[in-house]
Amino acid sequence: MASKAVRAEREPAESLPVARVCVDVQLPHLDRPFDYLVSSADDAAAQPGVRVKVRFAGQLVSGFLLSRAEASQHQGKLAYLEKVVSPERVLDPEIMRLARAVADRYAGSLADVLRLAVPPRHARVEAQAGLRAEIGSAGGQGFREPAAGGWDSYPAGPAYLKALEDGRPARAVWSALPGEAWPVRIAEAAAATARGGRGVVIVVADARDLERVDKALGEVLGPGRHVALNAALGPAERYRRFLAASRHQVPVVVGTRAAMWAPVARLGLVVIWDDGDDLHSEPRSPYPHAREVLLTRAQLADCAALVGGFARTGEAQLLLETGWAREIAAERGVLRRRQPAVSPTGDDPQLARDAGAVTARLPSVAWQAAKKALESGRPVLIQVPRRGYLPSVACAECRSPARCPKCSGPLGLHSARDVPVCHWCGVSFPAYSCPSCGERRLRASVVGARRTAEELGRAFPGVPVRTSGRDEILDTVPGGPAMVVATPGAEPVAEGGYGAVLLLDTWALLSRADLRAAEETMRRWLNAAALARSGADGGRVVVVADGSLAPVQALLRWDPGWFAARELAERRELGFPPAARMASVTGPAPAVAELLTLAELPAGTEQLGPVPAGDDQERMLLRVSRSRAAGLAHALHLASGVRSARKAAVPVRVQVDPADLF
Known part of the structure; x- marks a missing residue:
């Protein structure tokens, strides 16, 4: 009763008494601001951007205060x-405007x-x-000047740095040279921007890249001028660094995917490195991609952008x-x-006469390159696409793939003395026999990183062999002779x-069945090959593939x-992203049909499918031209809102620009 009396005695604020609030609810039909009164007691604290609690549908829920107004409609x-x-x-x-634009682009809600x-x-x-004193105190140290042999190795490099320092919205796609110290180049671009009094946001794919860029920023910018955001920091330290950015105490913020939202004062440059890495795709609704968020941010803030990498995506092209x-x-x-000498092996199965090479299943050109590098006292990197030992096996007699008798999942071996184990249900089968011919012996269909390391150890006795993959990822290795077997993305x-x-x-x-x-x-080949020495310094890259293939x-x-350019031209001819825009609608067949019936799709929308998506789900792809992409996202969001207002029991997942189309 007392609390009711207190609420009854509240008086609205004299100026701008109406607060527009984004309420934290996930229902699409409620994706709009709601108006509340601001009491005179809360007038000073209730400023745009603060967290609030409000009564909504009889419950106390969280929200963000977006703006204040004199009156409500x-x-x-x-x-x-x-x-x-x-x-x-x-x-x-600025983040508020960006969040609204991203929600509209991806058919999502602002609260999400x-x-x-x-x-x-x-x-x-x-x-x-003490937060302000601990972070953001740069002292009197200046920025380090760009190193010789860095940006001046590119004809447009110095002019780009000058544009950043002048505060011009210079936007570039950067193809880094092999062996490039790319974290230092990014730090120099950040320094040029900060020298002009503007802020910088840098996004990298993983913690290893973040550590390298963090170190380079510290060396180039000096202490106290940047923060690194990483989910592994823990909630307290991550929030502490976020506050340093939101309070505009540092001009530069670097981090993994979540750093694309980092607030900085007077944004002058956004950077994304290796934009083709799937870690840049947000797995939570509305599933935005870091590249698209940063490019949208550059457009809204009229600032510079840098999309860099050793490889280039179709979107960058x-x-x-x-x-x-x-x-x-x-x-x-x-x-x-600067580039290493690159050689294909073609389809020639000839192996080196040395018995070790036969054991290691290496074509002769690859074996000779490894042997020469080891003899010269240098390490050798072997990239293997699959982790594990033998992730896939088959019958030694009829070559039929070995499948689980219970769930039909693929069988594999975890070690040389292991028994076949199903990758889906985890059941082991020590007495497995082929259902087609009855044979009990198995052969390797796919060789994993650990089995490769075992074979190389026999082929090059006395040479240390190290692995880098999901179980243990190495950041660096010494420069002495050694064999390093790594899965893609884990190369030290x-x-x-x-x-x-x-x-x-x-x-x-x-x-792979993937667009x-x-x-x-x-991308994976170039990222690995870029770690080799230059050809003049004896660096060699051997790709075990036919030299006539376009990627080779x-x-x-x-x-x-x-x-x-070739990939983009083919996708343009076939009508695939990024030349066209697509959205996927996934759910039970009746729910998908209901949503598509409710959606007023733009003229010219093509419906591809449906195709099974597992667990009684189906998937429908919608394709439109790039000019009609906004209309497609808006139509899908409105249709989801209608289903939400009708309290539809079965959810439907809507994803604009899905990473996987097949």
């Missing part, structure tokens, strides 16, 4: 804000996007008075072909001096570079631009 009686959780303004106005953009509150960290960005690439003469950096890089089992990458199979193969040709010439 709501005809009924307005309720008061229940509580201003904290006076900390954690939702920056804000849940990604603003980390959970940590009250103790907010209350720490489209930026160049539409004129939205300019290319930063080295001249062919510089490239020839070698001191001084690798003497040889061997790309094995390439068919496993090239034959981006060739592009992803190119691009690797031989080290020409990711040619390959990306």
